[in-house]
Amino acid sequence: xxxxxxxxxxxxxxxxxxxxxxxxxxxxxxxxxxxxxxxxxxxxxxxxxxxxxxxxxxxxxxxxxxxxxxxxxxxxxxxxxxxxxxxxxxxxxxxxxxxxxxxxxxxxxxxxxxxxxxxxxxxxxxxxxxxxxxxxxxxxxxxxxxxxxxxxxxxxxxxxxxxxxxxxxxxxxxxxxxxxxxxxxxxxxxxxxxxxxxxxxxxxxxxxxxxxxxxxxxxxxxxxxxxxxxxxxxxxxxxxxxxxxxxxxxxxxx
Numbered sequence: 001x002x003x004x005x006x007x008x009x010x011x012x013x014x015x016x017x018x019x020x021x022x023x024x025x026x027x028x029x030x031x032x033x034x035x036x037x038x039x040x041x042x043x044x045x046x047x048x049x050x051x052x053x054x055x056x057x058x059x060x061x062x063x064x065x066x067x068x069x070x071x072x073x074x075x076x077x078x079x080x081x082x083x084x085x086x087x088x089x090x091x092x093x094x095x096x097x098x099x100x101x102x103x104x105x106x107x108x109x110x111x112x113x114x115x116x117x118x119x120x121x122x123x124x125x126x127x128x129x130x131x132x133x134x135x136x137x138x139x140x141x142x143x144x145x146x147x148x149x150x151x152x153x154x155x156x157x158x159x160x161x162x163x164x165x166x167x168x169x170x171x172x173x174x175x176x177x178x179x180x181x182x183x184x185x186x187x188x189x190x191x192x193x194x195x196x197x198x199x200x201x202x203x204x205x206x207x208x209x210x211x212x213x214x215x216x217x218x219x220x221x222x223x224x225x226x227x228x229x230x231x232x233x234x235x236x237x238x239x240x241x242x243x244x245x246x247x248x249x250x251x252x253x254x
Contacts, residue, residue, distance in 0.1 A: 007032025011074030058084035082111035114220035128182035154184035
């Protein structure tokens with residue numbers, strides 16, 4: 001059994017209908033790091049999570065969930081929704097991270113910011129993009145990434161407008177097929193965006209199939225949080241991105 005205490009604490013903000021972020025974080029959790037979750041609202045669970053719903057989540061008051069998370073004195077706070085800030089833009093995403101950091105006194109990772117950070121780490125500026133979002137949010141995501149110097153040259157979408165439950169219910173095989181359709185010969189990497197999509201389980205399989213890095217929201221958040229914590233051991237089975245933790249450590253020690 002691994003040790004779940006001692007190395008650090010991650011406080012994680014989760015949209016209240018999200019059922020996959022917490023299990024993914026448990027899968028990705030470094031030895032010695034404890035995970036502490038607080039749920040956040042601001043959107044209607046019964047509505048399609050379109051651009052207006054996700055913008056409402058991004059603009060929601062975080063005072064109470066942050067107050068509760070601050071009780072465990074986290075080393076890093078993770079804002080666990082990608083589309084909530086993708087739909088507002090890079091400036092909003094950065095401002096939200098700074099607001100959370102000032103409120104809690106901890107380094108802060110946002111899902112959208114973590115995707116950009118991961119792509120910068122692997123030097124990928126051309127991607128295939130896949131998500132369970134409605135097309136309007138995908139348009140906003142592509143624009144967000146373009147503002148950060150990342151060009152989307154291929155895109156894969158679901159065939160229907162999925163509700164909150166439907167996004168979370170996509171099987172890993174369905175996510176694998178969605179990612180496979182996003183591939184393009186000129187893409188440096190594949191991005192699977194959404195913290196409630198079961199992407200983590202198929203990263204290794206998809207990387208083997210397409211022969212290039214696969215970046216997912218939850219994987220990218222954990223990668224950046226581990227960097228803030230100073231963790232330098234590679235995580236096996238969840239993508240080539242984590243090899244960069246060891247390479248960073250090697251460069252710093254040299």
